[in-house]
Amino acid sequence: MYTNEMLTCVDCGRQFPFTAGEQEFFAMKGFTNKPNRCSDCRAARKAGRSQGSGGGGGHREMFKATCSQCGGVAEVPFQPRGDKPVYCRDCFASRPSYR
Ligand SMILES: [Zn+2]
Ligand SMILES: [Zn+2]
Incomplete structure:
Protein backbone atom coordinates (compact mmCIF):
# COMPACT_ATOMS: atom_id res chain seq x y z
CA MET A 1 0.00 0.00 0.00
CA SER A 50 2.54 25.32 -25.53
CA GLN A 51 3.18 29.03 -26.07
CA GLY A 52 6.29 28.14 -28.05
CA SER A 53 9.56 30.01 -27.84
CA GLY A 54 8.31 33.35 -29.04
CA GLY A 55 8.63 34.94 -32.46
CA GLY A 56 5.47 33.98 -34.29
CA GLY A 57 2.79 36.19 -32.91
CA GLY A 58 -0.65 34.76 -33.43
CA HIS A 59 0.15 32.60 -36.44
CA ARG A 60 -0.27 28.92 -36.22
CA GLU A 61 2.86 26.88 -35.80
CA MET A 62 4.82 26.13 -38.95
CA PHE A 63 7.32 23.32 -39.27
CA LYS A 64 10.47 23.64 -41.30
CA ALA A 65 11.24 20.87 -43.73
CA THR A 66 13.41 20.32 -46.76
CA CYS A 67 11.67 20.74 -50.07
CA SER A 68 11.59 17.40 -51.89
CA GLN A 69 12.03 19.12 -55.22
CA CYS A 70 14.56 21.93 -54.89
CA GLY A 71 16.06 21.10 -51.50
CA GLY A 72 15.19 24.53 -50.19
CA VAL A 73 13.43 25.36 -46.97
CA ALA A 74 9.77 24.50 -46.97
CA GLU A 75 7.41 25.65 -44.24
CA VAL A 76 4.43 23.46 -43.68
CA PRO A 77 1.58 23.70 -41.17
CA PHE A 78 1.96 20.06 -40.17
CA GLN A 79 4.72 17.96 -38.69
CA PRO A 80 6.64 16.48 -41.63
CA ARG A 81 6.56 12.72 -41.25
CA GLY A 82 9.29 11.87 -43.72
CA ASP A 83 7.09 9.48 -45.64
CA LYS A 84 5.53 12.16 -47.82
CA PRO A 85 7.19 14.69 -50.07
CA VAL A 86 7.19 18.25 -48.80
CA TYR A 87 7.39 21.19 -51.16
CA CYS A 88 8.32 24.79 -50.63
CA ARG A 89 5.78 27.37 -51.68
CA ASP A 90 7.35 27.89 -55.11
CA CYS A 91 7.63 24.22 -55.95
CA PHE A 92 4.16 23.56 -54.65
CA ALA A 93 2.81 26.18 -57.02
CA SER A 94 4.76 24.86 -60.01
CA ARG A 95 4.31 21.22 -59.12
CA PRO A 96 2.84 19.12 -61.91
CA SER A 97 -0.44 17.61 -60.84
CA TYR A 98 -0.43 13.86 -60.53
CA ARG A 99 -3.42 11.90 -61.58
ZN1 LIG B 1 5.62 24.62 -7.14
ZN1 LIG C 1 11.20 23.78 -53.59
Missing part, protein backbone atom coordinates in the same frame (compact mmCIF):
# COMPACT_ATOMS: atom_id res chain seq x y z
CA TYR A 2 1.06 3.57 -0.62
CA THR A 3 0.89 6.44 1.81
CA ASN A 4 0.88 10.15 1.09
CA GLU A 5 4.34 11.66 1.07
CA MET A 6 5.28 15.32 1.27
CA LEU A 7 7.73 16.48 -1.39
CA THR A 8 9.32 19.87 -1.96
CA CYS A 9 8.68 21.62 -5.27
CA VAL A 10 11.92 22.56 -7.03
CA ASP A 11 10.26 25.60 -8.63
CA CYS A 12 8.40 27.34 -5.82
CA GLY A 13 9.97 25.51 -2.86
CA ARG A 14 6.63 24.69 -1.33
CA GLN A 15 5.70 21.33 0.08
CA PHE A 16 3.17 19.38 -1.88
CA PRO A 17 1.62 15.97 -1.36
CA PHE A 18 2.66 13.05 -3.51
CA THR A 19 -0.52 11.16 -2.87
CA ALA A 20 -0.95 7.44 -2.59
CA GLY A 21 -2.98 7.50 -5.77
CA GLU A 22 -0.24 9.33 -7.66
CA GLN A 23 2.39 6.96 -6.33
CA GLU A 24 0.35 4.06 -7.54
CA PHE A 25 -0.05 5.76 -10.94
CA PHE A 26 3.70 6.38 -11.16
CA ALA A 27 4.46 2.78 -10.21
CA MET A 28 1.96 1.57 -12.80
CA LYS A 29 3.65 3.68 -15.48
CA GLY A 30 7.02 2.34 -14.43
CA PHE A 31 8.32 5.75 -13.34
CA THR A 32 11.01 5.38 -10.72
CA ASN A 33 11.52 9.04 -9.88
CA LYS A 34 9.24 11.24 -7.85
CA PRO A 35 7.67 14.41 -9.18
CA ASN A 36 9.86 17.49 -8.76
CA ARG A 37 7.11 20.04 -8.97
CA CYS A 38 3.81 20.73 -7.30
CA SER A 39 0.68 20.52 -9.42
CA ASP A 40 0.55 24.33 -9.73
CA CYS A 41 4.05 24.55 -11.18
CA ARG A 42 3.48 21.54 -13.40
CA ALA A 43 0.36 23.18 -14.81
CA ALA A 44 2.24 26.47 -15.27
CA ARG A 45 5.06 24.74 -17.12
CA LYS A 46 2.64 22.85 -19.31
CA ALA A 47 0.82 26.06 -20.19
CA GLY A 48 4.10 27.86 -20.83
CA ARG A 49 5.45 25.18 -23.10
Whole structure:
Protein backbone atom coordinates (compact mmCIF):
# COMPACT_ATOMS: atom_id res chain seq x y z
CA MET A 1 0.00 0.00 0.00
CA TYR A 2 1.06 3.57 -0.62
CA THR A 3 0.89 6.44 1.81
CA ASN A 4 0.88 10.15 1.09
CA GLU A 5 4.34 11.66 1.07
CA MET A 6 5.28 15.32 1.27
CA LEU A 7 7.73 16.48 -1.39
CA THR A 8 9.32 19.87 -1.96
CA CYS A 9 8.68 21.62 -5.27
CA VAL A 10 11.92 22.56 -7.03
CA ASP A 11 10.26 25.60 -8.63
CA CYS A 12 8.40 27.34 -5.82
CA GLY A 13 9.97 25.51 -2.86
CA ARG A 14 6.63 24.69 -1.33
CA GLN A 15 5.70 21.33 0.08
CA PHE A 16 3.17 19.38 -1.88
CA PRO A 17 1.62 15.97 -1.36
CA PHE A 18 2.66 13.05 -3.51
CA THR A 19 -0.52 11.16 -2.87
CA ALA A 20 -0.95 7.44 -2.59
CA GLY A 21 -2.98 7.50 -5.77
CA GLU A 22 -0.24 9.33 -7.66
CA GLN A 23 2.39 6.96 -6.33
CA GLU A 24 0.35 4.06 -7.54
CA PHE A 25 -0.05 5.76 -10.94
CA PHE A 26 3.70 6.38 -11.16
CA ALA A 27 4.46 2.78 -10.21
CA MET A 28 1.96 1.57 -12.80
CA LYS A 29 3.65 3.68 -15.48
CA GLY A 30 7.02 2.34 -14.43
CA PHE A 31 8.32 5.75 -13.34
CA THR A 32 11.01 5.38 -10.72
CA ASN A 33 11.52 9.04 -9.88
CA LYS A 34 9.24 11.24 -7.85
CA PRO A 35 7.67 14.41 -9.18
CA ASN A 36 9.86 17.49 -8.76
CA ARG A 37 7.11 20.04 -8.97
CA CYS A 38 3.81 20.73 -7.30
CA SER A 39 0.68 20.52 -9.42
CA ASP A 40 0.55 24.33 -9.73
CA CYS A 41 4.05 24.55 -11.18
CA ARG A 42 3.48 21.54 -13.40
CA ALA A 43 0.36 23.18 -14.81
CA ALA A 44 2.24 26.47 -15.27
CA ARG A 45 5.06 24.74 -17.12
CA LYS A 46 2.64 22.85 -19.31
CA ALA A 47 0.82 26.06 -20.19
CA GLY A 48 4.10 27.86 -20.83
CA ARG A 49 5.45 25.18 -23.10
CA SER A 50 2.54 25.32 -25.53
CA GLN A 51 3.18 29.03 -26.07
CA GLY A 52 6.29 28.14 -28.05
CA SER A 53 9.56 30.01 -27.84
CA GLY A 54 8.31 33.35 -29.04
CA GLY A 55 8.63 34.94 -32.46
CA GLY A 56 5.47 33.98 -34.29
CA GLY A 57 2.79 36.19 -32.91
CA GLY A 58 -0.65 34.76 -33.43
CA HIS A 59 0.15 32.60 -36.44
CA ARG A 60 -0.27 28.92 -36.22
CA GLU A 61 2.86 26.88 -35.80
CA MET A 62 4.82 26.13 -38.95
CA PHE A 63 7.32 23.32 -39.27
CA LYS A 64 10.47 23.64 -41.30
CA ALA A 65 11.24 20.87 -43.73
CA THR A 66 13.41 20.32 -46.76
CA CYS A 67 11.67 20.74 -50.07
CA SER A 68 11.59 17.40 -51.89
CA GLN A 69 12.03 19.12 -55.22
CA CYS A 70 14.56 21.93 -54.89
CA GLY A 71 16.06 21.10 -51.50
CA GLY A 72 15.19 24.53 -50.19
CA VAL A 73 13.43 25.36 -46.97
CA ALA A 74 9.77 24.50 -46.97
CA GLU A 75 7.41 25.65 -44.24
CA VAL A 76 4.43 23.46 -43.68
CA PRO A 77 1.58 23.70 -41.17
CA PHE A 78 1.96 20.06 -40.17
CA GLN A 79 4.72 17.96 -38.69
CA PRO A 80 6.64 16.48 -41.63
CA ARG A 81 6.56 12.72 -41.25
CA GLY A 82 9.29 11.87 -43.72
CA ASP A 83 7.09 9.48 -45.64
CA LYS A 84 5.53 12.16 -47.82
CA PRO A 85 7.19 14.69 -50.07
CA VAL A 86 7.19 18.25 -48.80
CA TYR A 87 7.39 21.19 -51.16
CA CYS A 88 8.32 24.79 -50.63
CA ARG A 89 5.78 27.37 -51.68
CA ASP A 90 7.35 27.89 -55.11
CA CYS A 91 7.63 24.22 -55.95
CA PHE A 92 4.16 23.56 -54.65
CA ALA A 93 2.81 26.18 -57.02
CA SER A 94 4.76 24.86 -60.01
CA ARG A 95 4.31 21.22 -59.12
CA PRO A 96 2.84 19.12 -61.91
CA SER A 97 -0.44 17.61 -60.84
CA TYR A 98 -0.43 13.86 -60.53
CA ARG A 99 -3.42 11.90 -61.58
ZN1 LIG B 1 5.62 24.62 -7.14
ZN1 LIG C 1 11.20 23.78 -53.59
